[in-house]
Amino acid sequence: MPVSCYGNRQVTVWREHGPMRAAVLGVPWLWLSAFILLPFSIVVAISLSVATDSQPPYAFGPVLDSYRLIVEDTLYLAALGNAIRIAATSSFVCLLIGYPMAYAIARAQARWRGLLLALVILPFWTSFLIRIYAWMTLLRPTGLINQVLIDLGIIGAPLQLMNNAFAVHLGIIYAYLPFMILPLYASIERLDPNLLEAAADLGSRPWRRFLSVTLPLTLSGVVAGMLLVFVPAVGEFVIPELLGGPDTPMIGRLLWIEFFNNRDWPVAASIAVALTALLVVPVAILQHMLAPREGAREVGP
Amino acid sequence: MTTDHRGPLLAVESISKSFAGVPALADVDLQIGPGELFALLGASGSGKTTLLRIIAGLERPDSGRIRIEGRDVTGLPAYERPVNTVFQSYALFPHMTVRGNIAFGLKQDRLPRETIDARIREMLELVQMSEYAARRPHQLSGGQRQRVALARSLAKLPKLLLLDEPMAALDRKLREQMRVELVAIQKRVGITFILVTHDQEEAMSLAGRLAVMERGRIVQVGTPREIYDRPASRFVASFIGQINLFEGRVIERVGRMLTIRPDDGGPDIRATDGAAADIGDAVSVAVRPEKIRVGGAGPGANVRRGVVRHIEFLGESSAVHVEIGAGARVRVSVPHGNGAGMPSSGDIVEISWPADAGVVLRK
Numbered sequence: 001m002p003v004s005c006y007g008n009r010q011v012t013v014w015r016e017h018g019p020m021r022a023a024v025l026g027v028p029w030l031w032l033s034a035f036i037l038l039p040f041s042i043v044v045a046i047s048l049s050v051a052t053d054s055q056p057p058y059a060f061g062p063v064l065d066s067y068r069l070i071v072e073d074t075l076y077l078a079a080l081g082n083a084i085r086i087a088a089t090s091s092f093v094c095l096l097i098g099y100p101m102a103y104a105i106a107r108a109q110a111r112w113r114g115l116l117l118a119l120v121i122l123p124f125w126t127s128f129l130i131r132i133y134a135w136m137t138l139l140r141p142t143g144l145i146n147q148v149l150i151d152l153g154i155i156g157a158p159l160q161l162m163n164n165a166f167a168v169h170l171g172i173i174y175a176y177l178p179f180m181i182l183p184l185y186a187s188i189e190r191l192d193p194n195l196l197e198a199a200a201d202l203g204s205r206p207w208r209r210f211l212s213v214t215l216p217l218t219l220s221g222v223v224a225g226m227l228l229v230f231v232p233a234v235g236e237f238v239i240p241e242l243l244g245g246p247d248t249p250m251i252g253r254l255l256w257i258e259f260f261n262n263r264d265w266p267v268a269a270s271i272a273v274a275l276t277a278l279l280v281v282p283v284a285i286l287q288h289m290l291a292p293r294e295g296a297r298e299v300g301p
Numbered sequence: 302m303t304t305d306h307r308g309p310l311l312a313v314e315s316i317s318k319s320f321a322g323v324p325a326l327a328d329v330d331l332q333i334g335p336g337e338l339f340a341l342l343g344a345s346g347s348g349k350t351t352l353l354r355i356i357a358g359l360e361r362p363d364s365g366r367i368r369i370e371g372r373d374v375t376g377l378p379a380y381e382r383p384v385n386t387v388f389q390s391y392a393l394f395p396h397m398t399v400r401g402n403i404a405f406g407l408k409q410d411r412l413p414r415e416t417i418d419a420r421i422r423e424m425l426e427l428v429q430m431s432e433y434a435a436r437r438p439h440q441l442s443g444g445q446r447q448r449v450a451l452a453r454s455l456a457k458l459p460k461l462l463l464l465d466e467p468m469a470a471l472d473r474k475l476r477e478q479m480r481v482e483l484v485a486i487q488k489r490v491g492i493t494f495i496l497v498t499h500d501q502e503e504a505m506s507l508a509g510r511l512a513v514m515e516r517g518r519i520v521q522v523g524t525p526r527e528i529y530d531r532p533a534s535r536f537v538a539s540f541i542g543q544i545n546l547f548e549g550r551v552i553e554r555v556g557r558m559l560t561i562r563p564d565d566g567g568p569d570i571r572a573t574d575g576a577a578a579d580i581g582d583a584v585s586v587a588v589r590p591e592k593i594r595v596g597g598a599g600p601g602a603n604v605r606r607g608v609v610r611h612i613e614f615l616g617e618s619s620a621v622h623v624e625i626g627a628g629a630r631v632r633v634s635v636p637h638g639n640g641a642g643m644p645s646s647g648d649i650v651e652i653s654w655p656a657d658a659g660v661v662l663r664k
Contacts, residue, residue, distance in 0.1 A: 194392040197359050201379050
């Protein structure tokens, strides 16, 4: 048949060579080059420069002075370790809160699911900054929480809820929880309920069923959620700035200070490069490890 | 109440179940003996899968009891019942190998490692999948997946194995092959199998006994032969195999022999009674196509005259469609034996069947 022949030929041409394929693949490449590769190269170049009082405030070396500084001065490593610790704890708590929520949404009646998901995303309608400020009004010594507790006679003096590690954790967990719930929801929703019935039928009790079937089959969602929370949380600046205190130096805040307060662009840039390298490598390894399993799941019965 | 081992292996006692007010099962009773290969046959929505799930413990009945070897298991969850299921979709664990799938149920019982390994080997041999032990489900064909699902469910040596439309996902040729194998495996392991199917051919060829279900009720239980030869209702008669129905009224009764006057004005039909019909009752006389002959009526046979309208070649036989009145057609199965005359389309023929070939069904 001439029509289907024509159709087939078009598909072949489109797939194997020709301008269409180049155009389709070219868009993301162009985007990545213009908005990630190029700016990142500039940042790398700045990190290899020397800080000056001129305009712009650096002179290209290339020298490794700024890297030497961030490795030798324990302030930076301590801030990095602190940031990683806070981000790791927060993503784990997000997982503990997010998994049951995602599970409940995925197993809710179909007509409720859309609404529940919308509620998860709803906070994004308000500016992130405003939401963190709202937490400040709740947490500060004269804030709502302390007021209520004092009025109820539960405490005599206001609790220190702000400008400490607790507040930073709270802020990060609050702000990033949706990023945990959404990928978890996607993977739990895809889980075939027949598999859980089969596990029960084979004598598996609810808790073992979760550990041996549900969790391994939603692991891709767990990993995606952990990364989506952990990676931005490590570099988080706003939350430690507004809710944190002197005992919670985080690398993102340090970067800000170097850049805007100290006007030491090379050191700020080298922190950014080091942070990116530190986060990209483990993420790439994780994705590589999960890739074959992900492909296998698509070929279902 | 008794725990007599000579009693039925499975007793379903007046089980009812509705979903959101819609009844799925209404007062179902059923008894299945040890070692049976039993089929639940019905159209979709007849409640057969719901009954299977209630036996498995995956669904709770609204009322009624399930007993296994006399023990009431109605309140037990699925994971505590000596019952395993082969799911229609097979439901193999995609993150485990074939071996891991078969080991799953055994590990739940915390059996010693050697026992588990030996049982896995035995099961892989039983379903002829030994070379595929290290494969993942997505690397297997449909037929192979089914074998793994079967091995996984049999590995725990349940008292009862439930199979939900086990052949539905297989193509026709494989289906016929698997039927033979399934019967052989059932004989070898000696475990009671209950199979749910909508395919009457499958139920008839596999099962020792079967139950026909219609709208949440069991309408007949018996061997395939009993159900084919003596269907209890018009529904069963038309659901299983091909059948001709002659509508009429009983006008005479001599012993078990009834005379029925057909509504279409044809000659009276004589048939042996299956349903205790009285004079004046409206009944259907059901006659299988292979019980009807073209021409050559014996003494006392029922005879109708008609025109051959259509002949379907079916291999071993042909289905001859004879029009005996306005729009009324009779299907006659004519074997392709030597000597048997095959009529041609347009021929005027006499068809006949003996009085004991017809089954009288009340409306």
